[in-house]
Amino acid sequence: xxxxxxxxxxxxxxxxxxxxxxxxxxxxxxxxxxxxxxxxxxxxxxxxxxxxxxxxxxxxxxxxxxxxxxxxxxxxxxxxxxxxxxxxxxxxxxxxxxxxxxxxxxxxxxxxxxxxxxxxxxxxxxxxxxxxxxxxxxxxxxxxxxxxxxxxxxxxxxxxxxxxxxxxxxxxxxxxxxxxxxxxxxxxxxxxxxxxxxxxxxxxxxxxxxxxxxxxxxxxxxxxxxxxxxxxxxxxxxxxxxxxxxxxxxxxxxxxxxxxxxxxxxxxxxxxxxxxxxxxxxxxxxxxxxxxxxxxxxxxxxxxxxxxxxxxxxxxxxxxxxxxxxxxxxxxxxxxxxxxxxxxxxxxxxxxxxxxxxxxxxxxxxxxxxxxxxxxxxxxxxxxxxxxxxxxxxxxxxxxxxxxxxxxxxxxxxxxxxxxxxxxxxxxxxxxxxxxxxxxxxxxxxxxxxxxxxxxxxxxxxxxxxxxxxxxxxxxxxxxxxxxxxxxxxxxxxxxxxx
Numbered sequence: 157x158x159x160x161x162x163x164x165x166x167x168x169x170x171x172x173x174x175x176x177x178x179x180x181x182x183x184x185x186x187x188x189x190x191x192x193x194x195x196x197x198x199x200x201x202x203x204x205x206x207x208x209x210x211x212x213x214x215x216x217x218x219x220x221x222x223x224x225x226x227x228x229x230x231x232x233x234x235x236x237x238x239x240x241x242x243x244x245x246x247x248x249x250x251x252x253x254x255x256x257x258x259x260x261x262x263x264x265x266x267x268x269x270x271x272x273x274x275x276x277x278x279x280x281x282x283x284x285x286x287x288x289x290x291x292x293x294x295x296x297x298x299x300x301x302x303x304x305x306x307x308x309x310x311x312x313x314x315x316x317x318x319x320x321x322x323x324x325x326x327x328x329x330x331x332x333x334x335x336x337x338x339x340x341x342x343x344x345x346x347x348x349x350x351x352x353x354x355x356x357x358x359x360x361x362x363x364x365x366x367x368x369x370x371x372x373x374x375x376x377x378x379x380x381x382x383x384x385x386x387x388x389x390x391x392x393x394x395x396x397x398x399x400x401x402x403x404x405x406x407x408x409x410x411x412x413x414x415x416x417x418x419x420x421x422x423x424x425x426x427x428x429x430x431x432x433x434x435x436x437x438x439x440x441x442x443x444x445x446x447x448x449x450x451x452x453x454x455x456x457x458x459x460x461x462x463x464x465x466x467x468x469x470x471x472x473x474x475x476x477x478x479x480x481x482x483x484x485x486x487x488x489x490x491x492x493x494x495x496x497x498x499x500x501x502x503x504x505x506x507x508x509x510x511x512x513x514x515x516x517x518x519x520x521x522x523x524x525x526x527x528x529x530x531x532x533x534x535x536x537x538x539x540x541x542x543x544x545x546x547x548x549x550x551x552x553x554x555x556x557x558x559x560x561x562x563x564x565x566x567x568x569x570x571x572x573x574x575x576x577x578x579x580x581x582x583x584x585x586x587x588x589x590x591x592x593x594x595x596x597x598x599x600x601x602x603x604x605x606x607x608x609x610x611x612x613x614x615x616x617x618x619x620x621x622x623x624x625x626x627x628x629x630x631x632x633x634x635x636x637x638x639x640x641x642x643x644x645x646x647x648x649x650x651x652x653x654x655x
Contacts, residue, residue, distance in 0.1 A: 160228055161251045162187075162201070162218045167242040169282050169392065173209040174216070183207075183243060187218065190238035194231060195224035204257035204399055205264065208351075210391035212283060215246070215398035217257045261402035261457070263327060265344040268357040268393050272364075273337040284338060285357075285393035291364030293333045298370035299363040300329040300341075302377070303356065306411040308442075310380040312356055313349030314388070321449060322349060322380075325411070331360065339364075342397075351388050359386035378414070405457055415439050416446055422457060424538045428531065429460035432644070437468050448480035451647050455483075462647035463488050474645050488646035489534040491618045492627075494635040495578075498607045498614060508598035511568065511606065514555035519544055522555065526567055529585035534620040535644070536583075553582060558599050565595050570603065578614040579607035591625070600633045 164187065172180030184201055191199040204217040226234065232248035239245070271277060271284040272291050303326055310322040325346040333339045341357050359376065362368045368386070376384045407423040416438040424430040431454035438446055447464060454462045464485070466474050478485045514522050519541050530536035537543075547553040551571065558566035566586035573580050581603060586595045600615075607615055617635070619626050 157221055157223060157253060158228070159219050159221050159251050159253045159255060160231055160248055161255070161257070162220070162232065162248050163246040164216045164218055165214045165244050165246050166212065166216070167282070168207060168210050168212045170242060171209065173211070174203050174206045180209075183216075186239060186243055187235075187245075190235045191220060191222075191231070193238045194234045195222045195226065197223060202257060204262075205396055207394075207396055208391050211394045211396065212392075213396040216396050217399045217401075219251065219255065219257055221253070257399075259456070261346070261405070263344050263400045263402075264347060265342065265397040265400075266348070266353045267395050267397050268341040268343075268353060268389060269395070270339040270341070270357075270361065270389075270393060271337060272333070272339050280338075282392055283395065285390045287361060287365070289365045291339060291361070292366070293331055293339060293364065295366075295370050296331040296339075296341075296360045296364045299360055299368070299373045300331050302371070302373040304329050305413055307377050307413055308380055308415065309349055309352055309377070311376045311382055311385045312352050312359070314351045314355075314382065316350055320349075321445070323446075323449060324349060324352070329356075354389045354391065354394055355382075355385050355387075357389040357393065361389065362386040415442055418446070418450065420450055420454065421537075422454070422459075423540075425454070425457055425459045427527070427538050429458070431457070431459035431462050433462065433464040435464070435466050435468065443473055444480060447474075448483070451480055451483050455647075455649070463644040464647060465642060465644045467642070472642060474643070476645070478645075479650070480647075482650055483647045484650055485645040486648055488644040489620045489622045490643045491535065491620055491641040492637050493618050493639040493641070494616070494630050495638045496604075496615045496630075496633065496635045498604055498612060509558050509560040509565065509595055509602050511556045511602050512559060514544070514557060514567075518557075521564075522557070522567060525564070525587065526583075526585065529566075529588060530583070534622055558584075558586065558595065558602075560595055560598065565590050566599060568599060568603065570606070572610060572612065573616075574612070576614070576616070577612055578616045579603060579610065579612050581615060581617040584617075596629050597633060600629075 164183070166183050172182050174183045176182055176184050184203060187201050188199050191201065199220045199222065201218040201220045207213055207216065228248055228250040232245040235245050269284040271280065271286045274288055276286045306323065306325040308322050309324050313322060327344045329343045331339065331341050341360060343353055343356065359368070359373070363370055405422045405425055409420040409422065411418055417436040419434045419436065421432040433450045433454065435446065451462055451464065464474065466472060474485060476485060476487055523539055523541070526539060544555055548555065554570050556568045556570065557564050558568060566584065568584040569582040571580045571582055584599055586599065604615060619630060
């Protein structure tokens with residue numbers, strides 16, 4: 157069995173949308189018929205975007221499974237011989253059998269075109285919505301700026317069910333007018349709700365014609381009520397331009413709007429199967445829905461272990477046993493803040509280990525050692541060369557080698573914090589095979605001497621409460637606990653299911 161991915165373009169004028177329907181011909185129907193003729197077996201395509209009746213596409217995506225041995229890149233040429241002239245497969249390629257066009261992260265781009273002139277033009281009438289009222293493009297551009305980012309777009313969709321998640325992210329939204337009097341609204345996002353783009357277009361038309369001031373968009377978003385927005389613009393002006401699938405996960409996803417602020421750390425999903433969710437701020441009525449959505453997103457992106465923390469000051473809304481959709485929470489770990497005073501300002505005895513700065517040419521070796529030591533430690537980060545470069549420059553972190561017995565035995569990352577009179581130890585580690593040879597104590601002694609030479613009075617660090625070896629080392633060296641953070645809760649999947 158093979159799975160073939162198709163990129164499909166079509167003029168939607170004569171079709172009742174993408175999805176099979178009993179009351180009219182659809183794009184899915186003509187594709188199934190043509191592909192069945194080519195591969196000589198029944199075909200049922202799975203589309204990425206189920207466009208509505210009259211909507212066009214230049215880059216919709218679909219897949220189908222087949223036993224045929226026809227080369228994947230030739231299938232589009234063969235199938236186009238069986239398709240009507242208003243439907244064409246632009247390309248075809250083989251993908252993994254697990255690849256699903258609706259279960260991958262992607263950026264969808266749509267265009268909505270408006271012919272804005274006194275008299276309609278017959279040429280292009282099938283692909284533009286005609287509006288003879290004068291429209292102010294600058295005001296439409298201002299209104300569009302309020303829609304970018306992550307928001308609850310409940311006001312801008314036709315709900316299919318009351319439980320539907322209406323949060324989406326718009327990456328870009330532009331409004332431009334060309335010399336042929338065509339205004340193009342181009343919108344790219346993580347996904348779109350039913351009629352969302354057409355309702356946004358209808359609302360921006362109201363702004364352009366002066367019915368709404370640009371800032372009314374903020375009121376419409378806040379209302380979360382379909383009646384607050386403009387009409388649904390006609391289908392013929394809408395074209396699905398492209399679907400760009402994510403080749404690799406973004407290291408972090410951040411959102412900051414009037415309702416919530418969060419960060420999802422994904423950089424550990426591929427190497428370790430771990431994801432971390434930090435909710436920095438959220439309206440009370442949105443908290444449960446936000447937590448459930450972010451947890452599910454991490455799970456869908458491949459995380460086997462998910463940790464979530466409520467970091468908003470004065471809030472502590474997560475509890476052991478809380479349920480969020482398919483998931484429940486259990487205690488994971490918490491971070492303790494530790495401190496030690498630098499007792500000796502000078503020492504005649506050198507530390508048993510020496511510290512040297514990491515050089516660019518040795519970064520890969522440093523990263524390999526770091527990840528071998530910290531692979532399973534709670535709260536550890538997955539570093540790369542780009543992060544080292546950024547944190548060295550922007551954050552002033554110092555990346556160090558720990559040397560003993562003529563070999564690099566470990567690593568440390570520190571940051572000088574004069575305002576706290578301390579040398580902050582961001583992380584440290586010793587090779588696993590050398591961890592009982594006293595190098596950990598030697599490293600702490602070397603760092604204390606470094607702090608003394610710089611005139612700093614304290615060493616500070618954090619440690620996970622479940623990292624018993626590290627806690628024992630720090631206790632033995634003289635650190636004491638000054639504070640403990642709130643819990644990172646571990647997410648437990650309640651039951652298996654098909655995503």
